[in-house]
Amino acid sequence: MLSVLFRVPALFILLNLLTAPLRLAAQSSDAYLTRIPDPKRLGETYVSNPDGILAAATVAELNTTLRALDQSGRAHIDVVVAQSIGEAVPKTAATALFNRWKIGDPTKNNGLLMLLVMDQRRVEFETGYGLEADVPDVVCYRIQQRYMVPALRAGQPDEAVRQGVAALIRQLGTGSFEEEAASGVTLGLTEDTAEAGSTDAELYPEAPTSSPLLPVFGTLLIGLAALVLYSTLWYRTTQGHPHREALALVILLPFGLILLAFFSTGGLNGWLLLVVAYLLPGAYLWAYFRRVGRTLIQQYAGRSRHAQYTYLRQAHHGLGFAPYVFPLPLVWYWARHQQQLQALRETPYSCPSCSRPMRRLGEDEEDAFLQAGEQVEEKLRSVDHDVWHCDACQHTLKLNYPDPGTEAQPCPACHYRTLLDAGRQVVTHATYEAGGWGWDMTRCRHCGHEQKTRFTTPRLTRSSSGGSSFSSGSSSSSGGSWSSSSGGSSGGGGAGSSW
Ligand SMILES: [Zn+2]
Ligand SMILES: [Zn+2]
Ligand SMILES: [Zn+2]
Structure with a gap:
């Protein structure tokens, strides 16, 4: 109940965050579509620089590099640097230009569009279906953050584009965009080796050997699973704790770290996140069970087996999943816990009057x-x-x-734990003019005692024609152009960064 209330808003925020770029893509104005020239029409080039923002030397260098990449068959990257696209959203523009120009090979769908919009201070990557596994969205984002945004902030778009392209080529070649992992494959070297006649296949192997990052979807799933796990742990292990709400923040801290790392510029990879997300709650549970054990020894030492049993059972209630999730430390602990409960409850008592076992x-x-x-x-x-x-x-x-899980409450009349929910009695239904009300009923299954609690329902509202902003939906991705016969298409993959 509480845990559900607690869980839902957090999930909502997370989903909202992750789908925001898609929802923004719904609106557009498309004058830029005709203003920005398709680089292919500029004589088999790869850079569209209509406002002359990039230096001529940079454009020439990029064209050489990107032609080599294209001829290797690995990927077709187009670079667009525009001063303005008016009011259009850069992500929408990237998708629209990608599908209009049909970037990439039609069978491999190996196109990628790098779009810089100077007045909106925004860089977007749009990837074709065929590249989404090799260059996942999170990699696009990290390349932008690490190699492009710093240069863009320093007012050096040439440097930003060169670095961004170089990182993309490293990612395509080795499966890692980081410089250390492939220090040989820089922009300059690519040119040199291409001139020296080495085969393109060596430079751009067809498939990267290993991808260090979990796909975005996997990261999202792990994040959601961690959130559910953490809130369940919080709910179950803090019953009756005086600082319950403060503890919620503590247990959410690792989740915040995971989110932060996911959206940060790099360093942390998915597997590390996975280990952290798994080990932290395990360590927390271990500490919690140790505390329960200490409390039992310190506060229940002189008390009856019945009191010890009741405390232990309450403290472990709802955590039966723990030994399955964290078998390494807990399978052993849980078996011992069950034995302890059994001994406390089933060891024969000796008769208080004749001392024989009962x-x-x-x-x-x-x-x-x-x-x-x-x-x-x-x-x-x-x-x-x-x-x-x-x-x-x-x-x-x-x-x-x-039973710690029972829904029955103690009856105020007969004091047995036999008071149960008995449904709702609506007295007045809600209308468009006024709210309604009624009684929530509980009835004792032993003595028949009834209790009513008044509830109210809000006035009905007619759905307005404005509609909610959510209904614009995330279905605006541009996958429709799959049917195009002469070029790549994008499902809206990629990422964007502001500077
Ligand atoms: Zn006896
Ligand atoms: Zn019984
Ligand atoms: Zn009763």
Whole structure:
């Protein structure tokens, strides 16, 4: 209940964050489509520089490099540097230009468009379907952040484009965009080796040997799973804790770190995130169980087996999944915990009057010793009663074990844990003019005592014609041009960065 309330907004924010670029793509104005020339029409080139922002030498160098890349068959990269695209959204423009120019080989869909919009201070990469595995969106984003944004902020678009292209080529060649991983393949060297006649296949192997980054989808799934795991742990391990809300922040901290690392410029890769996301809650659970063990020794040492059992069971309630998620430390712990519970509950008591061991009665035998209300509790499984009986002197000992997961509440009239939800009674239905109200009913299954709590429902509203901003939807991706016969198409893959 609480945990659900807690979970949903966080999920919503996360999803919202991740789909924002797609939703923005819904609007456009497309004068730029005709103003920016297709580099292919500029005599088999790869750079469209309509406002002369890049120096002529840079354009020539890029053309040489990108032609070699294109002829190798690995990828076709077009670079566009525009002063302005008016009011259009850069991501939309990148998708539109990509599909208009049909960048890349029609069968491999290996096109990539790098778009810089100077007045909006925005860089976008648009990748064809065929490149999305080799150059996932998160890699696009990191290349922009690490190699392009610093130069763009320093007012050096030439340097930004050269660095960005070089990083993309490293990524395509070795599966890593980082300089250390492929220090040989820089822009200059590419030219030299191409001139020296080495084969393109060596420079751009068809498939990268290993991808150091998890795909975006996997990272997202891990993030969601971590969020659910963390909020469940928080909810289950902080019952009755005086600083519960503060603890929620502590347990969300690792999740924040994961999000931060995901959107940050680099260094951390997906596998490291996975390990952190897994180890932190495991360590937290381990510390929690240790604290429970200490509390048992310090505060329950002199108390009855029944009190110890009840505390332990409550402290472990809802955590039965833990040994499956963290088998390494917890399978052993959990088995010992079960043994401990069993010993606390089932070790025979010795009779207080004659000291002989007593016998625990079976469920059918014990009814004779239970009150009617206790029998109802047994039937509802809200409380289990153990009856210990001394066969020598007929002494009996009764112990009650409430189920920590039960929905039954103690009845204020008869005090048995037999008060259960009995549905809603609507007194006045809500209309367009006024809200409604009614009673939430609870009824004791033993004595019949009823309790009502008033609830209200809000006035009905007619859906307005404006519609919610959400309904514009994330279905605006440009995959429709798949059917084009003479060029690549993009499903809206890629990433963008502001500077
Ligand atoms: Zn029983
Ligand atoms: Zn006895
Ligand atoms: Zn009652």
